[in-house]
Amino acid sequence: MNFLSTLRWVTTTGKTIMVQIMPVHWRKPNKTFDINKKTHSPNPQPTLLISGGTIRQRSVNSEIATLLRLQAFSSISCKNLHTSLGSSSLICTASSFGLRTPCLATLLTLAAINHGSSGSAILPIAFGCNFSSIMCSLSTKSSLNVAIPEDMSFLTQDEATKIDVELFDEYGFTIDQLMELAGLAVATAIAKAYPPNAVQGGSGNVDKSSPSAPKVLICAGPGNNGGDGLVAARHLKWFGYDPCIFYPKQPAKPLFAALRRQCEEMEISFMSFLPDATLVDQNFALVVDALFGFGFRPPVRPEFVEVLQKLCKFKTPIVSVDVPSGWDVEMGPHADSIKPAMVVSLTAPKKCVQNYKGKHFLGGRFIPNSLAAKYKLRLPTYVGTELVIRLQ
Template identity: 50%
Template sequence: MNVTQLLLIKTFTKTESINQELTTIADRNMKYLNQTEATNIDIELFNDYKFSVDQLMELAGQSVAHAIAKSFPVEKLSSKKLLVCCGPGNNGGDGLVAARHLSLMGYTPVIYYPKMVDKELYRNLVHQCKSMDIEMVQSVDLEQTKDFGLIVDALFGFSFKPPVRPDFLNIMDVMRRTDVPIASIDIPSGWDVENGPPEDGIKPALLISLTAPKLCANQFNGKFHYLGGRFVPPSLQEKYKLNLPTYPGVDTCVQI
């Protein structure tokens, strides 16, 4: 190795160190949202900034897929099969979008969607997944999870209020008991958006916060925490003093 190569390596290492330090400083100042703030930001994105639900869902779901690929590369998983558990709301829609993108990244997603929403948006998302030959199942038990390298938790978002509805009691129990790592979208399902996990809450290895982290993320102690959804207008960031970290390059997600 010559002197020029050594200098380049040292410069790159120093730059990486500075970037990590700046990200750490940004993380300390980043705002964690309560439920009302999270709801109001969504309302403003729809009403004031004229984003559509499906537009934000596509951006969020794509960033989720990218965060999963960074945290759990397909070649390092015990199986390239992913179990994507989708709920009836927007969080479930994010999961459907993420499954479609993950299928293009070399993974084999299998969608568990016990309560499909009879609205055009969700029918279209399901149609898109089926058109890409993504398998959909109506039941999952603990033994079956051994076939998967990762479980994607897209059941409940920040509007969740306990108790868990009967349709989802089984899958929640499965996620509590499985040894397969879990990637939760925005909120670990069953957690209180502000107060964090219940006593028997799931313990995801990866949390992908969307728009900005929610207060419960302060109690997340898994391996990876990403911020996804590179779509928040600067003026909205300033209004709510979000202090979001800088996304690297052209990435749609950033580790926090």
């Protein structure tokens, strides 16, 4: 079987997509063929039918056109794309596109993928009296099996420190800049993994009928990791969450005072004590662990021992910023360490998460190519305007 081309994408929702386009000739060129009903209908519009998956209806957005443009296609408008929902199939109909067959076929396939379909099928697509077919293979696995290098870099504590120093001393970055970009990446990753309209109440419970913003508890430490947490809280507020910050020890530096003031001006509340697990689980949908970063060295400071003990008892999903607090940056967790549901690595993943099995995002899109080359960093490539990459 000769394919015209094989196209491969990684979507922002973490799906790997491979589409193979091939020509197929049908005996009835003026009719649309339905692979489920085995019937034909006259005067067809360009139509693609996806079968073999549970479909979640969702409006088609500009991400599809962006992905196509990345593959050197012409600019595509999605305004004429309409979808109708079936029990086991999705029919995508388009009119007045004026595109060549592979473009429209790929566009419709991506639309179906964005609706959550899965499986594999040969999909006929009608264009007046010209017919084509697409063989598409859809996978709900993380992008990342395709886009992520098999030998992806995991930094040691020393490497992470040296890269940070060079960003400041050799490349002219400021701590304010990197903290803002890191915190925004953390908030963005949370919004992708736990959308505000899909989490509500305690323990990340799903309740799409409730209009109230999901409550997020940010546990911020005294260093730069805590600063990332404060920035993330501000962006989470903009993204539709209701953050509250546990900030037991604020540094005296003006930067941290400014970050706190920004949050307070946005009516983000602060607390000086960490509630017990029962209260947290009842009142918060998520917990953000921003206590310690890659500079942490055991043992845990006495004033934070009880904090980590409480975190270990939470049933509410924990999202750790860069390095789960209390973990050895290179060796990983101990038996009594916290077990985050998600980690957002910054700059590059650290050695401690090399065998981590939970949700994992990479953020911190600010490493210059020359610095990445110097340290021989093997990292996935960010797509378009994305600030984070889902690693698993």
